[in-house]
Amino acid sequence: MTEFSLLSPIQGQKGVQGIIVANSEGIPIKSTLDNSSTVQYAGLIHQLVMKARSTIRDIDPQNDLTFMRVRSKKNEIMIAPDKDFFLIVIQNPSD
Amino acid sequence: MFADEALDTVSVQSLWRKSHEAAQESKGCQTQMFHSAESEVQVISTTISSTQTELQEQATEQLIQQNRDEPEPPGLKDFLQQVEDMVIRELVKNVRSHAFDGFQASWEDHSQRVLLIHSLQHPSAKEKGLHVTSVSWSCTGSVIACAYGRIDNGDWSNEKSCVCTWNLDRRGLHPSQADLVIDVPTAVTALCCHPCQPSLIAGGLYSGEVVIWDTSRTQDSVVAQTGLSADSHRDPVYQVSWVPLQKKGEFGVLSACSGGRVLLWTVVFEQGSFVQKAAYAVLQQQVPHSSSSFKARSNSTVGITSMALSPWDSDTFLVGSEGGLLLRCSFSSQKLAATAFEGQNATLRAPAVFSFRPRSGPVHSIHCSPFHRNLFVSGSTDGLVHLHSLLQASPLLSLRVSDSYIFQVQWSPTRPLVFAAATGKGEVQMFDLSHRSLRAAATIEQGAADQAATCLAFNCQKPHLLAVGKTDGTVNIWQLSADLMEQSPREISQLEKIANQVAE
Numbered sequence: 001m002t003e004f005s006l007l008s009p010i011q012g013q014k015g016v017q018g019i020i021v022a023n024s025e026g027i028p029i030k031s032t033l034d035n036s037s038t039v040q041y042a043g044l045i046h047q048l049v050m051k052a053r054s055t056i057r058d059i060d061p062q063n064d065l066t067f068m069r070v071r072s073k074k075n076e077i078m079i080a081p082d083k084d085f086f087l088i089v090i091q092n093p094s095d
Numbered sequence: 096m097f098a099d100e101a102l103d104t105v106s107v108q109s110l111w112r113k114s115h116e117a118a119q120e121s122k123g124c125q126t127q128m129f130h131s132a133e134s135e136v137q138v139i140s141t142t143i144s145s146t147q148t149e150l151q152e153q154a155t156e157q158l159i160q161q162n163r164d165e166p167e168p169p170g171l172k173d174f175l176q177q178v179e180d181m182v183i184r185e186l187v188k189n190v191r192s193h194a195f196d197g198f199q200a201s202w203e204d205h206s207q208r209v210l211l212i213h214s215l216q217h218p219s220a221k222e223k224g225l226h227v228t229s230v231s232w233s234c235t236g237s238v239i240a241c242a243y244g245r246i247d248n249g250d251w252s253n254e255k256s257c258v259c260t261w262n263l264d265r266r267g268l269h270p271s272q273a274d275l276v277i278d279v280p281t282a283v284t285a286l287c288c289h290p291c292q293p294s295l296i297a298g299g300l301y302s303g304e305v306v307i308w309d310t311s312r313t314q315d316s317v318v319a320q321t322g323l324s325a326d327s328h329r330d331p332v333y334q335v336s337w338v339p340l341q342k343k344g345e346f347g348v349l350s351a352c353s354g355g356r357v358l359l360w361t362v363v364f365e366q367g368s369f370v371q372k373a374a375y376a377v378l379q380q381q382v383p384h385s386s387s388s389f390k391a392r393s394n395s396t397v398g399i400t401s402m403a404l405s406p407w408d409s410d411t412f413l414v415g416s417e418g419g420l421l422l423r424c425s426f427s428s429q430k431l432a433a434t435a436f437e438g439q440n441a442t443l444r445a446p447a448v449f450s451f452r453p454r455s456g457p458v459h460s461i462h463c464s465p466f467h468r469n470l471f472v473s474g475s476t477d478g479l480v481h482l483h484s485l486l487q488a489s490p491l492l493s494l495r496v497s498d499s500y501i502f503q504v505q506w507s508p509t510r511p512l513v514f515a516a517a518t519g520k521g522e523v524q525m526f527d528l529s530h531r532s533l534r535a536a537a538t539i540e541q542g543a544a545d546q547a548a549t550c551l552a553f554n555c556q557k558p559h560l561l562a563v564g565k566t567d568g569t570v571n572i573w574q575l576s577a578d579l580m581e582q583s584p585r586e587i588s589q590l591e592k593i594a595n596q597v598a599e
């Protein structure tokens with residue numbers, strides 16, 4: 001997928017390995033990674049975001065998910081959700 | 096004085112039953128009439144349909160294609176502008192944060208020790224005193240295939256040997272009884288399991304033949320066999336590998352023998368025969384000049400003792416010879432070989448492109464790193480393991496592994512900095528390049544020290560298993576400890592640093 005100029009301020013941050021924008025159904029729209037990784041990330045993270053959102057709303061219906069950070073051994077995945085899209089940024093903070 | 100008496104019986108009437116009977120009434124009820132009707136149904140027309148899953152890659156490619164041509168969805172720009180600030184703030188905070196320094200979640204049991212799980216033997220091979228020449232795990236990771244033969248025999252022999260397989264996941268695993276024994280007319284010198292189909296095994300024999308066995312066949316396991324023709328090898332085949340061909344999903348067999356030839360075969364399964372696709376011959380006079388002096392420029396062939404394919408570059412393969420030469424070769428080389436072998440039909444090509452610094456003994460094993468495209472290790476009989484970069488002739492690192500021969504080296508499939516070497520003293524030394532010291536991270540040995548460990552194989556599906564074959568005919572399956580298996584966060588960058596060193 002081709003790079004998108006609106007993503008460049010985020011792309012330029014230190015340690016950013018990849019950025020994916022997906023729609024509300026988990027289908028990737030724009031991405032800076034290769035095809036297979038993009039589809040894998042978008043599908044899996046969409047499920048995770050839906051689960052996290054329903055968890056927050058079950059605990060308190062007035063509350064809602066605003067941001068998610070998943071930290072793993074090798075990197076950190078940041079997810080900014082929205083009504084129609086969500087943005088996934090993969091960063092390696094120790095780079 | 097005493098007399099018999101007969102008394103009348105005394106009985107008490109039940110009052111309970113009478114009182115209940117007095118109060119009883121009978122009542123009956125019935126449902127309304129059911130209306131029922133009979134009817135029959137029959138399908139007028141039928142169709143048959145079936146589905147099957149496809150290989151993963153094809154599906155994902157189609158998904159992306161359909162999105163590329165669509166115009167940008169409305170609202171995308173606004174969304175991105177809205178979240179940009181928040182995301183950048185978090186990214187910057189993350190880079191500066193020390194919150195997680197040294198923090199590690201432990202998900203699994205950290206086994207500290209290396210354990211011997213199974214010790215597999217084939218009694219008839221042990222009686223004949225055969226050595227294990229090659230072990231290979233199947234693509235599913237549950238079956239281990241072992242080839243028997245001899246490593247010390249220099250002569251032609253008619254000794255029969257066999258290939259045994261054990262399925263380690265089966266409940267009734269007998270260490271002394273193989274699940275499947277395939278009898279082979281001569282010693283087997285090389286073995287390789289198919290990377291996708293669990294039942295196919297390719298083997299190279301001492302007589303120069305290349306055979307493919309299908310373990311799912313109950314009768315004759317031999318699927319295809321090269322005959323002893325002029326086109327095929329006539330010397331022991333020391334390495335066979337499955338090579339991915341142009342068409343996706345198809346594999347060919349690459350075999351290297353000590354007669355100096357490397358042949359690429361495609362298999363025609365229906366006819367049970369091999370078709371030679373390409374032939375390469377490595378000749379002394381065509382070895383590229385390296386920096387060190389190599390005066391002998393004869394017409395003789397270079398006996399090949401080991402070969403490795405690069406998982407990163409489908410055109411490159413590495414070859415190690417009996418004289419210690421280490422060459423980088425290319426499949427697409429167009430240079431013709433200087434001499435023709437008598438009776439050879441296909442055109443022989445000279446594949447050598449670059450030669451590394453020669454070793455002082457036969458190179459028994461080469462393996463390319465699965466984590467870095469330029470690195471590979473080579474082990475030879477001088478007891479040293481050299482870590483090379485494909486770009487430089489001199490080795491980057493030279494480690495003394497043992498005082499005896501090294502028969503096989505292999506990189507770990509999970510830790511980029513770890514490799515294991517099977518030595519002639521029977522030990523398997525595992526080295527971790529992240530350690531500062533040059534001593535082994537782990538030494539795995541079992542049994543007498545005079546039995547050499549001739550081959551080893553890591554299990555890619557189950558990374559905690561390591562199979563080691565020895566000259567006493569046993570195959571030991573070891574479970575590795577957690578620190579030899581689990582990757583730490585900085586390993587890939589450390590590997591990069593090592594690869595970028597310039598050798599002096």
